[in-house]
Amino acid sequence: MARFINQYSRNDSNSSASIWMAAAGEQKKKSKGDGGDSPEAESEGGQKMAKKGEELKEDMDSLMEEIDSVLEENAEEFVKNYVQRGGQ
């Protein structure tokens, strides 16, 4: 019986990332039992998983790149100088 490892364990931040990807119009990345225990099905399923993993990684990478492009350049100075008077 083919076993499809759920690559996205519950406590892995990747599972939450998959929530983001899923909603942005991609297929849900959690593995679904494709059934079949032939070697072809297994390797096909394995390829699918690898592809999904790759897409997920790319998606997170692109998100991180975008953060890099907009994040305040001199973070250390900015954070140090960010002082408020305090209100209610």
Added chain:
Amino acid sequence: MAIPTVMGTEIEFGIIVKNDPDFDPISSCVLLVNAYREDPEGRILWDYDQENPLADARGFQVDGEKYTPNQQENIARNKTLINGARYYVDHAHPEYSSPEVTNARDLVVHEKAGERVLEASRREANTLLPAGAVMLLHKNNSDRKGNSYGCHENYLMDRRTSFKRIVENLLPFFATRQIYCGAGKVGSENRNHPCDFQISQRADFFETEVALDTMVKRPIINTRDEPHADREKYRRLHMIVGDSNMSEYTIYLRNGVTAIILSMIEDGAIDRDLSLSNPVRSIKEVSHDPTLKAELQLDNGKRMTAIQMQNEFLEMALTYAARNKLDPVAMDVLDKWQHVMTSLQEDPMDLAREIDWVAKKLLLESFIERKGLDWEDPKVQMLDLQYHDTRPDKGLYYMLEREGRMERICTDDEIIEAVHRPPVDTRAFFRGECLRRFPKEVFGVNWDSISFSVGEEPVRRIMMSEPLKGSRAHVEDLLNQSSSASELLANLNF
């Protein structure tokens, strides 16, 4: 029978000007508020006359100095907008008070409209700053140096509801609702236990359970008693415990669930005693535990997690909804609250599309992992801060939203409309419409009154002490029949 929901939020924003050695927050706030162009004459006064922030809901008057700006300062610091909102300088922060709304969906729309107002005025103000100086605004609650500022929620309540009952029921509710309302924060402040990340921006700053002050020794329940409405009938519950949220879904739950809980309190439908033995300690225990496993100590000896406690409130709410007719928005809020509670139990990180603290935590953890950083790194602190940046092209929340990674409650069109149009079902409609139609004749305005100066006549003040009167249904015809303020006054038999 609980009174219909009327609520609003007042939010203080963080303000900073980069590359300006002479930066002074108060004058920057005045510049900012005045940069917003809507009232061409710029001479309408905020009517401080009826304000009484020193009245305590527990029944006494506090000695103190009520600050009332002189006329010039007043005009410089206050704008009442044609959407019924108030935009002004509060100490050293710009503050946006949404108009009164009747439901959580309108609340989201109008709070988001406030972000647009702030951002539009920021862009204008920037053109007036010296070269190289850049003004930035953040919709957040602290500067990581021990200074905090708030998102205040206001709810109209029946004055007959015992304040003691309100306090007893709200303390455990407020200590725990952050599990779906928190905005998330890197690190800790105000001499609390160090931590990498916590759920709430404000939790560290609460030091007492119930008190009048809002700026030092902050209380979980604030006792300010300024109803801005008929004093005999109403109370305005002024809550300072919430975080400033970016996610529409989170804002929706924050106000939507709280409004339902308050109706339940009015109807005596909270019939379980969930009192905590130390709410101030608990609010921080919950915040410092993003795994949501910490058990809190109740007065009755039991220990429960925040999830369990909120589930108790949810169960009671479902029973309440089965027995009372709730409006469609409230039913939808209940639905989403259920969904969120289920997910929180399975895996909180499943809510990255809905809840601010989860979205932020995911961003931070991914960033830290990929860059090989640690939680103390300034870039990590910067990410925390930039989540709340009001610039649509730089703010990290807006980036997520733009890429379809956040659940929406309303549309951009609705938000844009709300920048210029008041809610239609509260007195905000009358206020906003008078300001739009008769700007030259409005002399002063407050939440529960508007006064007109017509020619040589003495100033006439119209009282609006019923928050639900002055809606479009009540006054649109009257307004359409009045081409001037003096006609309006005549039509009202003034």
